[in-house]
Amino acid sequence: MFKKALVLGLAAGLAFASTAMAQDALKIVYIGKNTGNPYFDSITGGFVDACESLGCEFEFVAPATAEATSQIPFIEAQIQRGVNVIGIAPNSPDALNQVLEDARSKGILVLTVNGDITGNEQYRDATILPVNFDIVGRDQVEMVGSLIGYEGEIAILSATTEAPDQNKWIVGMNETLKADAKYAKMSLVATVYGDDQPEKSTTEMEALLSNFPNLKGVIAPTTVGIAAAAQVVQSRGIADKVAVTGLGLPSEMRDFVKDGTVKAFQLWSPYNEGWLAVHFALGVIDGSIKNEVGSTFEVPNLGTITINANNSINTQAELTTFNAENIDEFDF
Amino acid sequence: MTTLRKIFLRREAGIAVMIVLFCLAVGAVKPQFLTLDQLRIILLLTPLVMIGAMGQMLVIVARHVDLSIGSMLGVSAMVSGMLYRYDATWFGVDMPWWGGIPISIVVGALLGLGNGLLITLFRLPAIIVTLGTLSLYRGLTFIISNAKQIDRQWIPSELKGLAQTSPIMGIPWIIFIAFGVALATYFFAMHTRVGRQIFALGSNPVAAPLRGIKVNQVTLLVFAISGALSGLAGILYASRWGFVNPSNTGSGFEFQVIAAVVIGGASINGGVGTVLGTVLGVLLLGCVSAALPLLGIPGTSQAAIYGAVILIALVIDRSVRQQGIASLKRARA
Amino acid sequence: MSTTKTAPAQADSSPVRPRWQTLLIRPETMTFMLLVVGVFGGSVLSPFFLDLSYILRSFTLYSELAIVALVLTMVIIAGEIDLSPAANMALSACIFAWAQASGVPIPLAIVIGLLSGLAMGALNAFLVIGLQLPSIIVTIGTLTLFRGLAQVLAGDKSIRVPEWFIGVDKIMLAGIPLPVVLFIVLAIGLGIVLGGTIFGRNIYQIGTNEVAARHAGIRSARIKSSLFLLVGLVASVAGIMTASRLGSVRYDIAAGGELQMVLMAMLGGTYIFGGRGTILGTFLAAWLLVIVSTGMIVANVLPAVQLVVLGGLLIVAIIATNLIYSRTQR
Numbered sequence: 001m002f003k004k005a006l007v008l009g010l011a012a013g014l015a016f017a018s019t020a021m022a023q024d025a026l027k028i029v030y031i032g033k034n035t036g037n038p039y040f041d042s043i044t045g046g047f048v049d050a051c052e053s054l055g056c057e058f059e060f061v062a063p064a065t066a067e068a069t070s071q072i073p074f075i076e077a078q079i080q081r082g083v084n085v086i087g088i089a090p091n092s093p094d095a096l097n098q099v100l101e102d103a104r105s106k107g108i109l110v111l112t113v114n115g116d117i118t119g120n121e122q123y124r125d126a127t128i129l130p131v132n133f134d135i136v137g138r139d140q141v142e143m144v145g146s147l148i149g150y151e152g153e154i155a156i157l158s159a160t161t162e163a164p165d166q167n168k169w170i171v172g173m174n175e176t177l178k179a180d181a182k183y184a185k186m187s188l189v190a191t192v193y194g195d196d197q198p199e200k201s202t203t204e205m206e207a208l209l210s211n212f213p214n215l216k217g218v219i220a221p222t223t224v225g226i227a228a229a230a231q232v233v234q235s236r237g238i239a240d241k242v243a244v245t246g247l248g249l250p251s252e253m254r255d256f257v258k259d260g261t262v263k264a265f266q267l268w269s270p271y272n273e274g275w276l277a278v279h280f281a282l283g284v285i286d287g288s289i290k291n292e293v294g295s296t297f298e299v300p301n302l303g304t305i306t307i308n309a310n311n312s313i314n315t316q317a318e319l320t321t322f323n324a325e326n327i328d329e330f331d332f
Numbered sequence: 333m334t335t336l337r338k339i340f341l342r343r344e345a346g347i348a349v350m351i352v353l354f355c356l357a358v359g360a361v362k363p364q365f366l367t368l369d370q371l372r373i374i375l376l377l378t379p380l381v382m383i384g385a386m387g388q389m390l391v392i393v394a395r396h397v398d399l400s401i402g403s404m405l406g407v408s409a410m411v412s413g414m415l416y417r418y419d420a421t422w423f424g425v426d427m428p429w430w431g432g433i434p435i436s437i438v439v440g441a442l443l444g445l446g447n448g449l450l451i452t453l454f455r456l457p458a459i460i461v462t463l464g465t466l467s468l469y470r471g472l473t474f475i476i477s478n479a480k481q482i483d484r485q486w487i488p489s490e491l492k493g494l495a496q497t498s499p500i501m502g503i504p505w506i507i508f509i510a511f512g513v514a515l516a517t518y519f520f521a522m523h524t525r526v527g528r529q530i531f532a533l534g535s536n537p538v539a540a541p542l543r544g545i546k547v548n549q550v551t552l553l554v555f556a557i558s559g560a561l562s563g564l565a566g567i568l569y570a571s572r573w574g575f576v577n578p579s580n581t582g583s584g585f586e587f588q589v590i591a592a593v594v595i596g597g598a599s600i601n602g603g604v605g606t607v608l609g610t611v612l613g614v615l616l617l618g619c620v621s622a623a624l625p626l627l628g629i630p631g632t633s634q635a636a637i638y639g640a641v642i643l644i645a646l647v648i649d650r651s652v653r654q655q656g657i658a659s660l661k662r663a664r665a
Numbered sequence: 666m667s668t669t670k671t672a673p674a675q676a677d678s679s680p681v682r683p684r685w686q687t688l689l690i691r692p693e694t695m696t697f698m699l700l701v702v703g704v705f706g707g708s709v710l711s712p713f714f715l716d717l718s719y720i721l722r723s724f725t726l727y728s729e730l731a732i733v734a735l736v737l738t739m740v741i742i743a744g745e746i747d748l749s750p751a752a753n754m755a756l757s758a759c760i761f762a763w764a765q766a767s768g769v770p771i772p773l774a775i776v777i778g779l780l781s782g783l784a785m786g787a788l789n790a791f792l793v794i795g796l797q798l799p800s801i802i803v804t805i806g807t808l809t810l811f812r813g814l815a816q817v818l819a820g821d822k823s824i825r826v827p828e829w830f831i832g833v834d835k836i837m838l839a840g841i842p843l844p845v846v847l848f849i850v851l852a853i854g855l856g857i858v859l860g861g862t863i864f865g866r867n868i869y870q871i872g873t874n875e876v877a878a879r880h881a882g883i884r885s886a887r888i889k890s891s892l893f894l895l896v897g898l899v900a901s902v903a904g905i906m907t908a909s910r911l912g913s914v915r916y917d918i919a920a921g922g923e924l925q926m927v928l929m930a931m932l933g934g935t936y937i938f939g940g941r942g943t944i945l946g947t948f949l950a951a952w953l954l955v956i957v958s959t960g961m962i963v964a965n966v967l968p969a970v971q972l973v974v975l976g977g978l979l980i981v982a983i984i985a986t987n988l989i990y991s992r993t994q995r
Contacts, residue, residue: 035479035968036578064474064579064968067917068823073726077963080719081711094823094913098831161630162821192625195821197580198573199377199621206373207625210364227484231574235496235504251483252575397801454984457937459746459801461980463924468976474969578969587809590802600802632816632916639810646798646806 025057027083028281030113030274031074032062033091038249039223039270040089042332043114046274047087054282068092075099079106085281087113087128087274093164097123109284113277114270116312118164125284126291126311128277130268131319133165136221137172139266139319140246141183144217147243147263151185152216155208157229157246159196159222169221189215194225201228209242220246226265230256250322250330257327264323270332272315276302280313343597343652347612351619358623365626372502376495378618379510380405380565380572382611384589385596386517387444387558389610392593393521394554395534395602396451396458401562401589403469404443405582408436409566410473413482413576429488436567437560443469444559448552458555466586474578482576495572506568511611513561518607530554535603591638592617595645617641692934692986696949699932703953707960714963721845723959724952725834725910728844729754729903730922731951734929735848735855736899738947740892741930742859743885744872744939747789747893748804750900751922752811755915757782758904759815762824762914771830779901785811786897790890808923815916823913833909844906848951851899856944864888872939928975929954932982936990 030047032040044060051058061078063070071091078086079102086108090096093116100123104110109125116127144154156173158166170191177183189212194201201224208215209232220226226246230253233244239261248265256262279299283289289297296306307313322330359366384401391398412432419427443465450461484492494505521527529550533540540547565585570576596613598605617638624634707714714720724731733750740747761778765771789807793800836843859865870878871885879885908914931937932953933946957978961971 034579035474036477036481036580038481038483038577041480059965061962061965062968064470064972065583065920067920068913068915069911069918070920073723073959073962076719076723076726077713077959077965080713080716080963081965082713092823092913092915094825095911095915097912098835098910160821161632193630198575203373203377203621204625206622210367210370210373211362211626227574251485255484255489255574450980450984454987456980456983456987460927460931460937460983463927464976464979464983466976467924467972467979471969471972471974471976474967474972479967479969587805590805591809594802594806600799630820632820633813635809636813636817639806639808639813642806642809643792643803646792646803647796650796650798 025055026085026282026285027057027059027081028085028087028278029059029061029078029081029083030087030277031071031078031089032060033089033115034066034070035062035064037062037066038251039114042270043089043274045332046271046276047278048274050275050278054278056278056282058278066091068095071096072099075103079103079108083108084285085109085111087111087277087281089114090117093117094120100124109281111277111281114273115165121310126280126307126313128273128280128313128315130270130273130315131317132308132314133168134172136169136247136319137174138176140169140219140221141173141176141186143245143264143266143321144219144243145183145186147245148186148216150182153187153189153212153214154217154219155189155212155215156191157201157205157208157218157220157222157225158191158193159225161193163196163222166221173219194220194222194228196222196224198224198228201225202232205229205232209236209238215242217243217245220244220248222247223249223252226262227252227256230262234259234261248322249332250327251332253322254327257322257324260324264321266319266321268316268320272302275299276305276313276315280305344606344609344612346648347596347609347616351612351616354616354619354623358619358627362623362626365623370622370626374615374618374622375507376504376572377621378614379506380568380585381588381592381617382510382614383513383561383565383568384585385592385610385614386513386607387561388589388593389596389598389605389607390517390521390530390554391458391558392598392600393534393603393605394530394551395537396551396554397462397590397600398444398447398458398555398558399462399586400443400447400465400469401558401565402582402585403466403473404440404559404562405566405569405585406473406576406578407443407469407476407566408439408563409569409576409581410477410482410578411439412436412567413486413570414476416488417482417486429490432491432567432570433564436563438563440563440566441556441560444555444557444562445552447559448555451555452548452551470579470583473581477576477578479578481578482570484574487570487574487576491567491571492574493571494568506571509564509568513564514607514611521607526550526553531603533602537602587638588617591642591645594642594649597645597649599649600646690989690992692989693943693946693949695982695985695989696933696946696953700949700953700956703956703960707956707964710960710964710966714960718840719963720956720959721840721842722834724848724955725842725844727925727951727955727958728834728842728848729907729910730919730925731929731955732844732848732851732906733896733900733903733922734926734947734951735852735944736892736896737926738930738933738935738942738944739855739859739868740889740896741935741937742872742939742942743868743889743892744875745793745800745889745892746804746927746937747800747896748923748927749785749789749807749811750896750903750926751919752808752815753782753785753897753900754904754907754919754922755917756785756811756815756818756904757901758908758914758918759819759824759916761901761905762826762908763818765826766824771827775905778905779898782897782899782901782904783894784897785900786894789897790893793893794886794890812916812920819914819916821916823915825913826908830909831912833906844910847906852944852948856948859944868892869940872936872941874940924975924979925954928979928982931979931986934982934986934989936986937983941990 112124112127192204194204220229226248229244245265284291412435498504529545592613596610757778760781764777765774792803834842838846867883929950933950935942
């Protein structure tokens with residue numbers, strides 16, 4: 001009985017679908033990690049503006065929570081909607097493999113934007129990352145070094161223990177500290193994980209301060225972690241003793257920079273990731289951009305972009321540093 | 333009656349001993365755990381849970397359960413956050429910094445009243461209603477905020493100051509507020525007619541109407557209180573963490589709170605629960621969360637510890653109850 | 666809770682209704698009507714919705730939860746509840762994946778996974794039936810514990826399973842994905858057990874009035890224990906199926922699945938205080954839930970609206986079921 005209703009409805013639906021298909025603007029969708037995550041508002045802004053200037057249809061969707069599997073029904077739905085390009089900030093490096101493969105077999109261009117499926121690169125066409133992640137560790141060490149006079153104990157407050165991007169940066173930080181004589185007087189005493197939750201990050205930061213009374217600096221390469229660390233330092237009033245830096249959102253850090261709790265921190269432009277993703281996707285589809293390692297293309301406002309190893313594309317060469325002088329120029 | 337009183341006293345003494353033993357054990361490994369500074373850290377971890385636990389304790393005493401408190405916390409914090417953010421745009425006036433406190437409490441009370449109405453009007457089980465509103469109210473949080481976070485710059489600094497500045501001895505206001513709520517709950521539960529009626533209702537719902545208790549009104553009140561306290565916890569969340577996020581704010585709150593209440597000795601069979609036990613339950617959980625990072629135990633084991641603690645508390649509760657019954661029987665014989 | 670159980674009184678004296686009328690006011694009928702409304706609503710919301718193969722593919726994403734919900738229905742009819750099976754799915758899948766990753770051959774790893782699921786069911790049974798603790802709070806505790814242990818075991822990383830083990834959802838029987846076939850077969854099997862055997866009738870008896878059932882010689886402790894064990898076992902099957910569908914396992918698979926499972930049972934007209942409900946109802950409700958969820962997702966409806974609709978559905982379903990049961994007898 002149920003089947004019959006379904007078949008009847010199916011016929012009606014097909015008639016519906018055929019009229020709706022008659023359109024030619026390319027459809028791009030970006031699937032975020034979860035809704036309510038302020039970071040993605042800025043990326044989405046880049047997508048929207050680029051689609052307005054180039055003429056494509058854009059939609060942002062995201063599951064309510066950021067579990068490994070919560071994006072799967074959304075990818076299935078976008079395949080069903082017949083979109084041309086899926087951009088995704090993957091919640092898992094491997095749980096999405098099967099469904100992304102389905103998407104690509106239907107001719108959909110799959111881009112990971114702001115985070116990659118490391119180790120499973122064959123399931124996406126290219127990845128768009130804000131900077132070359134190899135330099136993040138180096139730059140963050142230099143940042144904290146300059147804040148503490150290149151001398152003393154430092155610690156890292158990261159996201160989750162297995163967060164692939166953060167772990168890559170932490171490896172970079174360790175290598176930089178060992179390799180460069182400039183940092184010989186700095187010692188990394190602990191790496192702790194706040195799981196990107198404010199409560200957990202706060203207790204980890206408090207534990208760092210009690211376990212290491214001589215701590216001079218903390219690197220928190222995650223937006224949740226740096227805000228939590230800054231808040232602990234602010235409420236204890238020890239900004240002159242412990243320097244907090246890392247990667248943060250200007251909108252979340254503005255108050256801490258203005259009251260001197262945080263002298264400087266870094267990030268990139270999430271907006272440009274969306275902007276670049278749309279230009280790249282449309283170029284690949286109309287054939288003007290070859291999705292091959294080494295090929296180059298022009299993007300308005302960003303200049304010449306090169307496709308790096310593993311089909312990885314970066315929006316900027318260096319991290320942007322935010323401090324009291326420039327923080328008001330950024331509205332994300 | 334005196335035998336029963338002794339049992340409850342023993343129960344609270346038991347939790348207190350557990351807290352002391354736990355702290356000494358951690359202190360043996362990490363001496364800095366036994367400092368005043370650490371006490372401040374532990375206390376700062378507890379206010380939201382303590383406030384939520386007071387409401388939940390009354391609900392559990394009344395033989396119900398409220399799973400929606402985390403979502404009510406989210407909605408009420410978000411309403412105030414939106415008003416801080418858009419007060420000038422919408423109304424052309426600046427909301428005073430304390431304005432969010434009554435607003436969040438009222439919003440929470442209304443949401444709690446919604447739970448209570450569904451439960452009393454349609455005679456539905458609280459567990460299912462609040463499982464539904466857990467999802468429904470969370471959705472509301474997204475809708476009223478248009479899925480956008482309220483950033484720190486919009487939360488008034490005086491409000492954030494409640495979690496940082498102190499009237500006395502370096503203990504922030506927010507901790508005094510939490511203990512004030514606990515004290516008020518104590519007087520309400522032990523020394524008012526309605527408070528005692530909650531216990532009577534929970535220990536014997538069938539006999540309650542015969543004793544002249546207006547069951548529906550008491551039930552509504554209990555859920556409204558649970559909502560109002562979640563609302564207070566909501567605005568204090570904004571104070572403590574300095575932001576309101578539609579998806580994170582308050583999520584998982586119910587598990588911490590229920591764990592604390594059950595550990596504190598409130599019986600899920602209704603009629604039994606004390607403010608002191610609940611406060612101790614909250615403090616024990618606070619000690620555990622503060623000790624884990626100090627000992628370098630990965631946060632991933634925290635949930636397993638919470639779960640194990642809930643189950644152990646249940647088993648203890650049962651053996652205490654059985655001993656109580658046995659001793660009552662002995663006393664009668 | 667036991668006191669409210671008497672609300673829909675067993676008034677034997679009320680007049681016998683005509684057969685069509687009793688059929689029409691069964692809760693399953695309501696579920697079916699909602700299903701039809703859902704299908705049409707979905708097709709109005711999005712032109713891409715009505716596609717049988719898409720709906721079947723979407724159902725496979727929920728099939729693991731739906732399979733467990735069938736057994737959960739029997740637990741609820743027996744007057745208990747189990748909120749832990751979603752966490753059980755995660756833990757047994759993690760144990761399975763961890764075992765095979767550390768060199769245990771897959772068949773043996775599957776057995777280990779199933780045994781661990783069974784053990785989790787046994788723990789619930791021990792606490793609820795052995796120690797006489799309320800199942801609702803016990804399973805909130807075991808839910809937290811199981812999920813936490815999965816997190817201890819797997820940490821935050823995912824454990825891969827071998828390539829050949831991936832893709833249970835890609836196996837088609839007559840154009841229907843295997844998990845969906847399993848769901849249908851299990852629904853028929855459990856439907857027969859619950860509706861047509863003495864064991865099934867005993868479950869209803871226990872849920873309606875446990876004391877009376879025990880006086881009538883029904884071994885309620887044994888039956889309820891076996892139901893908790895069955896939930897545990899089926900949850901581990903579902904967990905291992907999830908591992909095969911995803912190709913990797915993490916501690917957070919099926920997170921929040923308890924809400925969906927309870928929702929399926931409630932939407933299908935299972936009475937939360939026990940004694941009433943059918944497998945057919947849960948079967949239809951699982952489809953309803955998938956239709957509503959995918960209908961909204963494919964129409965790019967905000968997740969917030971989906972949360973509101975799911976929560977609202979649960980409350981509406983239970984109000985309707987209560988009303989129907991208080992006006993009729995089974």
